[in-house]
Amino acid sequence: MHDIQTIKINLPGGIVSPGSLREILTVAHNAKVRHVHFGSRGQLIFRVNGEKVRFLERDLKIKQIRYELNADQYPNIVTSYCAEEVFRTGLWLHESEYHTVLDGFDYVPKLKINISDANQSFTPFFTGNLNFIASPEPHFWYLYVRPKQSNALFRWRDLIYTNDVARIAYALEQVLLDPQSTGQSEAELYREISRNNSFITQPAVQEVELPDFTLPYYEGFNRYGQRSWLGLYRRDEQFPIPFLLDVCELCLETRVGEICTTPWKSLIVKGIEEKDRPEWSRILSRHNINVRHAANELAWQTEDHNAEGVDLKKYILRYFEKHDTRTFGLCFGVQTRDKSEVFGSILIRKRPTVKLGKLELLPVYDLYFTENYNPNSRRYFPYEKGLMKNHLPNQLDRLCRKFNASRQTPKAAPIQAAEKTADCAQHEQYQCPHCFTIYDERYGDERAEIAPGQSFASLPDEYLCPTCDAAKSEFVKQETGEVMA
CATH class of the missing domain: 3.90.480.10 (Sulfite Reductase Hemoprotein;Domain 2)
Structure with a gap:
């Protein structure tokens, strides 16, 4: 059996001309590729037999098509351009403004960059490291920064002018990816960028106002x-x-x-x-x-090129169809790999109960939901943990029913939607910032032979995250009942 290699080609902003796409597809087809996949960040992804890779790479280079082989160093720029005109019409943000922003990127970013219209909910706002959101002021953008491998999200003090979006993104990337700059505060980062660069800005006097989430029918x-x-x-x-x-x-x-x-x-x-x-x-x-x-089949996010996530989605959907489960207003994310990121108001996370080196055995599933069930929230609350696969659809059905019930009470506190978490106020929780595993003193850690009732502070310094082996010192204390993702 030949080894299989993965080719990833970014389509900046999720936009591609038919002529350019035809060139890419022709090269792939000549390498005996028969299907391609589009990633959640606007990438074209396909797999090719190892024996064909040399010829494929040669043809891609001849056509001057930028690609990555078995890598994801450049995560692409995501925009809400796909929603323009068909799902809404912006007050000032139109096709020309999107192209002006994208044309300003004369480099290939290593950070995740999102460029979004504030009046749509078809594309995510905060899944990037640098999240630009159109403000009510024409040609100016909010900027929300989330440092790499962090859940700390903060708003930049200024609104950024359209022609400076790419410039400030580049300046921030140089600082945020510099190992010596790790741990800079928001104020320190702002001072460093402002000291060394000059941008056209306006004061950002308030937080961005985002719409309630509704997923338009996009097929x-x-x-x-x-x-x-x-x-x-x-x-x-x-x-x-x-x-x-x-x-x-x-x-x-x-x-x-x-x-x-x-x-x-x-x-x-x-x-x-x-x-x-x-x-x-x-x-x-x-x-x-x-x-x-x-x-309900269209409202799912799975990891790129992951057959396991797709199969799990199909398994759950069969239950939803049989029981006529109402899912309107919700979207679902399936996470089967450590440190991957998906978008959803309800999140399904797979984890092994036994790890032997790289071998993971006896998988179970944890369920989380976002604050107010808005997938653009970075705050996740636990609903059920340690579910076997056959119990998963029923618990999801229950969570959907709780969501529907919560819609009857305006702005119901999200923590009330999960009976199991109602007493979180009396217990400390610490979360791994890499895979989001929670240490809750009520449950301890059975795999590490830590009995329920043992506080996080009393754990030995050698304690490691049971999912990804992160050190105890990296865990972050969470507010009452809150889980970040």
Whole structure:
């Protein structure tokens, strides 16, 4: 059996021209690749037999296509451009402003950068290290900074001018990735950046106001104005290359200039003229591409190129369909790997109960939900821990019902949604900042032979995180009942 290599190609802002995408797909197809996958940060990802990698890399370099092989050093820029026009119309933020910002990046960022319209909820706001959010003031942006491998999120003191977004991102990256700058306070970081650079700014006098989360139905043909847009979703997250090549050809023939990827691992094609609708339908029929899946199936985030997460999603959805579970207003994240990041108002985290070196055995699942069930919140609360897979769908159904009940009481305290956490105020909790595992003195740590009732302070200095082996000194004390993610 040949070894398999992973190729990742960033599509900046989640935007790609049909001609550029056709070039990438042709190179991949020549290397005997038959399917590609779109990542949650707008990447095109595919796997290739090891024996074909040398020829594939040669062709990518000839075409001057930037790529990464078995790496993710450059996590791409995410924008809400895919939602522009089709889900909302910005007060001042339009296609030209997005392109102005993206054109300013004359370097490839190593930090996660999000560029978002404040009036949409289709793309996440705070999953980046540098999160730019359009302010009510035309051409100025809020900036929320989250240092790498940290959950500390703070607002920059100033609004940033559109033409300076890339410049301040570069300046911050140089500082935040400098090992000698680790641990800088917000004030120190602000002073260092302001001392060494000059930007056009305005004072940011208040926090950004974000909308309540609603996930628009993003699949199928949908009319807007005199034209239509087409949303393409694949149940297994794999898009056949022959189908995508036909999509590119039709875009070029009908003068559709861009294809957008979304954080939901789908595609959106805007600007389809009414006269061209029949030809788009013929392409879908030719490749047996289904549209109009159930809305609850579209509200899931899984890790990139992770069949296990996709299979778990399908397993839970079968239960939801059988029991007619209402999931409107919720989205779900599935995390099966340490230190990966997914977006969701309800989070499912897999962890082993036994680790023998790199071997992980007897998996269980922990359930968390965000503050007010808003997936843009960085605050997660525990609901159930240590669930076996066969118990997971039922507990998720219960959590969905609690969410629906909470909608009857405006702004109900989120901690009340989980009966199991109602007494958290009397107990200290410490959390690993890397994998988010909680040490709760009520339960101790059975794997480390630590009995319930033992405080975190009394644990030996050699204590390690049971999930990722982080040192005790790295754990962070949490506020009452609060879990950060």
